[in-house]
Amino acid sequence: AQKVTQAQTEISVVEKEDVTLDCVYETRDTTYYLFWYKQPPSGELVFLIRRNSFDEQNEISGRYSWNFQKSTSSFNFTITASQVVDSAVYFCALSGPYNFNKFYFGSGTKLNVKP
């Protein structure tokens, strides 16, 4: 069965601190996709990144970076030098392989960045 676990319910940091959001997934499949979404206080869901199971390269986009490790079934998200605008709920999701359209979302991690 497909499952995504985000064990950190809520994290609070002070601006400029680095923070890592954990995502652990379960699947018996060798082909799958992983995603991160951001939900700011305004409520919309914003797509951040997609990674397929065959690409274990880490990715960096500005202050955001993602570490994909198949050996530990983890796809962690790090924000460097956090800012108040990073305050949001972050969701990790898994899809595939028989139905790539069906996303399994984690329960989300609420990040509070204080000035």
Added chain:
Amino acid sequence: DTAVSQTPKYLVTQMGNDKSIKCEQNLGHDTMYWYKQDSKKFLKIMFSYNNKELIINETVPNRFSPKSPDKAHLNLHINSLELGDSAVYFCASSNGISGSYNEQFFGPGTRLTVL
């Protein structure tokens, strides 16, 4: 330009009423979805249509009926509303069912409150 739009943004209604939420996407995608986000922020897929054909139908009460008049629109009709239907409903769209570039883009959400 809004990519995925939903109307209305807020919906307050009495128990027992029937209501509809509309969704439109201008991304040229061929697959659309409805999700329910409960008060604990948990996101769960309800339905998905690909080119007007139902491809995902999760365990949802049959009071919920999706309708897709064309691939750019997916509406959600809810009969005999119950208190437990209170939630935020998100529409989303994606391109293709093969798995490639299948990230989903979400609408702003419709907050439904049943009194």
